Amino acid sequence: MNQIAFVTGANKGIGLETARQLGNAGWKVLLGARNTQLGREAAAELRSQGLDVEFLQIDMTDKQSIEQAAGIIQTDYPALTLLINNAGMPGAFSRSFSDTKETDLRNAFEVNFFGTFRLNQLLLPLIRSNEGTIVNVSTDMASLHFMQSSEYALNAFDYNASKTAGNAMTVAMAIECSKTNAQVFAVTPGFTKTDLNGNAEGGKSKEAGAAIIVGYATDGKRHNGEFLDVDGVYGW
Template sequence: MEKIAFVTGANKGIGFEVARQLGGQGWKVLVGARDAEKGHAAVEELKAQGMEASFVQIDLTDGSSIEQAASTIRNEYRGLSLLINNAGMPGAFSASFSATAEQDLRNAFEVNFFGTFRLNQQLLPLIRENQGTIVNVSTDMASLNFMQNSPFVLNCFDYNASKTASSAMTLAMSIELRDSEAQVFAVTPGFTKTDLNGNAEGGQSKEDGAKVIVGYATDGLRHNGELLDANGVYAW
């Protein structure tokens, strides 16, 4: 049976590397991206490496775009069994609560929470039918436990809050799937150099970050409702 995965934000960064690693394991990868030119270029690069890939245009700030992408997948890629919600945006990476602008908070929530929420609602029935997996890509800073107890906190309220809300979504979805063969969980790859953080020094490579996500997505184990990092279960 053909293995089909849909990865959002897959034209560059961790998302592209996730797609490449899945393709290397024999998955047909649907490359989700807002920019059609960049999305098609990513698909061609994967195909040049001998992988099976197709482009699905999706803009997570646009409800009609999300509905169209989901309709395309339901009609043309009915065997979808893996959805990796990788696409995200940082808001403005605010320096503190007081420095957070409301519009930046709304921008972060629009992609990281509302757009992902819409896509999950659209594709959850298909994933459930195919006994598949949904991975919501997270961050260490989505963890309230981490934010309260770690000395290495980036108090980016716009970005962090949107990802914490995504954690609540992951839990709500996992409760709905408790009696199903399908599952949903969150993975934080750890601090990784990406365009989202300006390729900040000290981060791991995109390859290593993607490896954490792909590892859990394909290990065949039951992780429903968990938040995972490279070392295992990570406190919410």
């Protein structure tokens, strides 16, 4: 039986490529997406390539939807050993603290932090019992070190703050896993052309970004509590 992975936000972009690469590596993939039609189409696309992929509806802004998806996994896929929290949203991608609107900040946190928190809290016991892995997909701009030291840092406070909070969640979860064989860590794929940033020029391809995530998720090494980029451990 193939190992089972659940990837959220996987109907397009880095999430879809992550699901594709896991499938090509022999994993059974549960492809999570909010939009049922788009999720089913994405899963069908990957199945047409001979991959073992099933669609699982999950709306990261909807507590009931998250609980339902987690319940399906616990009942139908209890052998799950990999959760990749890829789903995310930019808020308004504000350009400064002063320009940030509270509504946009709350919207970013709802998906990037609270929705991910709910799913992680529901599935962490299963991952721990299966000695599996949770990867929280992060961003360079979640790093306070990067934001203070880089001239290339984008001061998008709504998005960045929600992802920095996600990094704190990663550390808290990793502490709980420190005396087990399960692990939780964060990965930033770096600047990648996606719909989130309007497919901005200069970013790496979705395939390259996904390869960084999949590489760390499946390399068999112990990364518990780490924040990783393409070159290795990244500064918090």
